Amino acid sequence: MPLPADGHPGYRPRAPTNDLKDIVEDHLEELLRVYDERFRNTYGPMHPRVKDCLESFIRCGDPHFGFLRVRCPDCGHDKILPFSCKTRGLCPSCGQKRAIAWAERMVEQVLPDVPYLQIVFTIPKMLRRAFLFDRSLYGELSRVAYASTREFFGEHFPALDDPVPAMIVAPQSFGNLLTCHPHLHSLSSLGVFDREGTFHAAPADLDFSPLEELFRERTLEMMLRREKISEERVELLRSWHHSGFNLDASRKVDAGDRQSLESLLQYIARPPVSLRRLSYRSDGMVHYQGSKFHPGLGRDHQLVTGVEFLAMLVPHISLRWEVTIRTYGALSTTKRKNFGWIEEKTEASAPDVLTVEEEDSNFVKVRRRNWARLIAKVWLSDPEACPECGGHMRVLAAISSPAQDDVIERILRCRNQWQPPWERQRLPRGPPRQLELFQDDPGVSVWDPEDENQDPPGDWWLE
Numbered sequence: 001m002p003l004p005a006d007g008h009p010g011y012r013p014r015a016p017t018n019d020l021k022d023i024v025e026d027h028l029e030e031l032l033r034v035y036d037e038r039f040r041n042t043y044g045p046m047h048p049r050v051k052d053c054l055e056s057f058i059r060c061g062d063p064h065f066g067f068l069r070v071r072c073p074d075c076g077h078d079k080i081l082p083f084s085c086k087t088r089g090l091c092p093s094c095g096q097k098r099a100i101a102w103a104e105r106m107v108e109q110v111l112p113d114v115p116y117l118q119i120v121f122t123i124p125k126m127l128r129r130a131f132l133f134d135r136s137l138y139g140e141l142s143r144v145a146y147a148s149t150r151e152f153f154g155e156h157f158p159a160l161d162d163p164v165p166a167m168i169v170a171p172q173s174f175g176n177l178l179t180c181h182p183h184l185h186s187l188s189s190l191g192v193f194d195r196e197g198t199f200h201a202a203p204a205d206l207d208f209s210p211l212e213e214l215f216r217e218r219t220l221e222m223m224l225r226r227e228k229i230s231e232e233r234v235e236l237l238r239s240w241h242h243s244g245f246n247l248d249a250s251r252k253v254d255a256g257d258r259q260s261l262e263s264l265l266q267y268i269a270r271p272p273v274s275l276r277r278l279s280y281r282s283d284g285m286v287h288y289q290g291s292k293f294h295p296g297l298g299r300d301h302q303l304v305t306g307v308e309f310l311a312m313l314v315p316h317i318s319l320r321w322e323v324t325i326r327t328y329g330a331l332s333t334t335k336r337k338n339f340g341w342i343e344e345k346t347e348a349s350a351p352d353v354l355t356v357e358e359e360d361s362n363f364v365k366v367r368r369r370n371w372a373r374l375i376a377k378v379w380l381s382d383p384e385a386c387p388e389c390g391g392h393m394r395v396l397a398a399i400s401s402p403a404q405d406d407v408i409e410r411i412l413r414c415r416n417q418w419q420p421p422w423e424r425q426r427l428p429r430g431p432p433r434q435l436e437l438f439q440d441d442p443g444v445s446v447w448d449p450e451d452e453n454q455d456p457p458g459d460w461w462l463e
């Protein structure tokens with residue numbers, strides 16, 4: 001196998017690690033051992049797949065666990081593209097790339113150019129715990145938000161037959177300090193589409209309080225139907241002046257302002273953990289800085305042990321089959337086809353032809369089988385464009401671990417990039433056992449079933 005020609009002498013790649021990876025590496029084993037006993041009651045059950053997510057996250061972007069080799073046929077420039085984990089709700093890097101790509105696709109291909117409105121739906125504390133134990137409620141709540149919005153807009157257009165808004169609903173499980181805080185971020189057209197796909201703008205001075213009422217009633221009905229709340233509790237919630245249901249519809253985006261629309265979408269699809277606000281301290285404690293004061297917790301940060309920090313993340317990790325963001329109304333595939341917004345494909349687009357060098361015949365079979373899967377795992381910018389001459393780079397080979405660990409080592413050594421995580425120098429971190437004994441602050445919000453206080457006023461629950 002020809003080896004890359006552009007190994008820069010003395011070149012040391014930045015170790016593909018960060019504080020979150022270090023925390024996972026140090027505490028994954030303990031998390032799996034103690035979760036049910038120590039954390040299940042606070043953070044809900046942990047699906048067995050969460051372990052796989054955490055393990056692949058540690059390897060994300062690390063060429064020691066496999067990569068694609070690509071080369072430019074014009075100038076011979078050669079590079080390797082490590083695989084990424086694509087875990088959702090955990091990996092900040094993959095989460096950001098996903099949010100950016102998704103927002104771009106939505107703005108360029110899906111969302112018609114009309115005025116929009118961000119609507120944030122919040123539910124009372126009393127209803128939140130059920131979401132930890134039954135994640136299908138996120139989908140139910142999203143449907144409730146859409147049905148309420150559709151009904152709300154429909155009442156303003158009595159002359160139209162079956163008008164629908166264009167709506168995206170993104171459920172979020174986390175608050176600013178990574179607490180369990182199920183709520184919905186959504187984007188709705190500020191108006192409706194009729195059966196022909198013609199847009200009818202809503203009046204400028206729209207009052208959204210009827211929508212809040214609709215959302216509250218529909219949510220309570222849903223929670224009753226799913227037996228997550230008793231009739232007595234529902235009556236109690238209805239009797240409160242501030243029921244804990246909240247709707248914020250203050251952010252509008254004008255038609256034509258596609259850039260604001262795109263950044264709003266990136267924001268609502270963002271991953272829970274911000275690396276910028278995270279630090280893994282030398283005493284082994286994890287500090288997570290909030291962007292605002294949290295009145296419920298009485299502080300603006302979390303200071304917890306590594307294992308507790310991982311436990312806090314468990315309810316926010318979404319598994320592959322869990323749909324996180326939903327589109328409704330005029331954005332549904334059926335409607336878009338009816339409106340002529342989607343052209344029926346006349347022929348399937350032909351996949352790009354890839355050239356493969358097959359010198360390593362031992363691995364060819366494995367390689368072929370995994371080819372599509374491995375290529376799909378590369379997220380990096382544009383693997384096709386040559387950084388030297390702008391030419392069209394070709395994939396030479398997909399090298400995967402553990403089947404080709406020897407090839408990985410050979411290539412990385414030759415490129416002077418061999419610095420595997422298991423040989424890496426790590427900052428020694430003392431276990432914070434002593435500290436825990438003297439801490440009077442448990443560091444996380446522990447659910448108290450007796451606590452039926454209202455949510456404090458204001459928008460503290462927003463990011």
Ligand SMILES: [Zn+2]
Pocket residue numbers: 057060061084085086087091092093094095
């Ligand atoms: Zn990743």
Ligand SMILES: [Zn+2]
Pocket residue numbers: 072073074075076077386387388389390391
């Ligand atoms: Zn080139």
